[in-house]
Amino acid sequence: MRDWASIARERLMAIGGGEPDPTIVEELAAHMSAVFDDGREDGLPDDAAAAAALRILEAPDLLKNIMAARRPTTRARVQQWGRQPAVPVQKGSLMFDTMARDVKHALRMFVQSPAFAFAAVAALTLGIAVNTAIFSVVNAVLLRPLPFPDADRIVFFMSTSQNNPAGFPAASPAKFGHFQRQTEVTEMAAAFNSALLNYTDGSFPEQLRGGRVSSNFFGLMGATTVLGRTFTAEEDRPRCDKVVILSEPFWRTRPLRRSGSRFSWTRNRLMAGTSFSRLDG
Amino acid sequence: MFVELKKGSAETLILALLDEGPRHGYELAKLIDDRSRGQLSFHVANVYTSLYKLERAGLVVGRWLEKAGQRRRRFYRLTPAGRRQLALRRENWRAFVGAVDIVLKPA
Numbered sequence: 001m002r003d004w005a006s007i008a009r010e011r012l013m014a015i016g017g018g019e020p021d022p023t024i025v026e027e028l029a030a031h032m033s034a035v036f037d038d039g040r041e042d043g044l045p046d047d048a049a050a051a052a053a054l055r056i057l058e059a060p061d062l063l064k065n066i067m068a069a070r071r072p073t074t075r076a077r078v079q080q081w082g083r084q085p086a087v088p089v090q091k092g093s094l095m096f097d098t099m100a101r102d103v104k105h106a107l108r109m110f111v112q113s114p115a116f117a118f119a120a121v122a123a124l125t126l127g128i129a130v131n132t133a134i135f136s137v138v139n140a141v142l143l144r145p146l147p148f149p150d151a152d153r154i155v156f157f158m159s160t161s162q163n164n165p166a167g168f169p170a171a172s173p174a175k176f177g178h179f180q181r182q183t184e185v186t187e188m189a190a191a192f193n194s195a196l197l198n199y200t201d202g203s204f205p206e207q208l209r210g211g212r213v214s215s216n217f218f219g220l221m222g223a224t225t226v227l228g229r230t231f232t233a234e235e236d237r238p239r240c241d242k243v244v245i246l247s248e249p250f251w252r253t254r255p256l257r258r259s260g261s262r263f264s265w266t267r268n269r270l271m272a273g274t275s276f277s278r279l280d281g
Numbered sequence: 282m283f284v285e286l287k288k289g290s291a292e293t294l295i296l297a298l299l300d301e302g303p304r305h306g307y308e309l310a311k312l313i314d315d316r317s318r319g320q321l322s323f324h325v326a327n328v329y330t331s332l333y334k335l336e337r338a339g340l341v342v343g344r345w346l347e348k349a350g351q352r353r354r355r356f357y358r359l360t361p362a363g364r365r366q367l368a369l370r371r372e373n374w375r376a377f378v379g380a381v382d383i384v385l386k387p388a
Contacts, residue, residue, distance in 0.1 A: 027355050030352050059324055062330070065330045066326050066329050066333065069329075
């Protein structure tokens with residue numbers, strides 16, 4: 001028994017248009033099978049009956065017409081997708097009508113089963129929130145460049161030892177001095193240390209985040225001050241004046257005592273731990 | 282034969298044959314051939330193209346039917362819209378033929 005469906009399918013694929021509609025394939029196969037059977041009943045040998053059946057597939061242009069006639073139109077496709085009854089649709093408003101139908105359908109579903117709708121909205125909310133959070137981290141860590149000039153040239157030194165091969169981010173003053181002298185390896189080396197500072201000169205005591213840095217820290221990071229200056233090399237030395245650089249938000253928002261000008265502080269000292277520091281600039 | 286005259290008539294002939302009852306494509310092709318004594322023979326592809334166009338227009342409906350010991354076939358039947366369309370086409374055809382007859386008749 002001949003596989004008329006495979007023959008029809010291969011022929012239709014050969015004339016182009018991709019995978020043919022199964023209805024066309026099966027209907028042509030049934031037709032060829034009937035022609036073949038009738039031919040044999042009329043006394044034709046198998047080959048002649050088969051040739052008569054295959055003659056159906058010998059007009060590629062007409063076969064293309066069949067496929068075009070079965071191909072769903074845009075309107076038919078949209079109706080099929082939306083599972084809506086066929087309604088007259090004007091060509092220009094097709095998209096908006098479909099959208100309006102979808103919105104109405106969604107609202108009806110919401111009213112019919114509010115618990116399900118709330119669960120769906122909650123799941124969506126959670127999903128969007130998680131995705132946003134993950135993207136924020138990926139963006140900050142991987143995608144967004146560091147806010148320093150030549151950020152790809154900045155390295156972070158770690159001290160390692162046999163007991164601690166993973167290393168730790170610390171260096172003694174002697175080791176830092178050694179790093180600074182290795183100018184063949186690095187252009188410059190700066191040190192920093194984060195600290196919490198107690199500020200008690202405002203209307204209420206505050207604990208501030210701060211840091212102690214070497215004088216070239218700002219140069220290495222490409223940072224400049226809005227007012228005043230950064231640290232000098234002399235201020236790196238032991239027993240020199242303790243100089244503080246305030247962040248702009250800090251001195252703009254804290255009600256420091258000042259008389260007229262924002263530079264003339266009535267008390268130019270900031271309590272930092274147990275030490276007094278001189279405000280600069 | 283009648284190549285020009287045949288154009289556009291396949292759909293009307295199919296509608297007329299389906300008005301007698303549901304039929305499949307092979308049967309329709311054979312009936313057209315037999316009843317016209319071979320003078321209105323359509324290529325099979327044209328028969329199915331016409332059927333699909335009529336189905337898309339909502340004038341006929343196709344449905345697969347399987348009979349014991351036979352390959353399943355797709356039977357087509359007229360829809361109410363198809364019946365109305367056939368009546369309209371019959372009327373138009375008669376009017377057209379009448380008009381042509383009047384012109385062709387020797388004065």
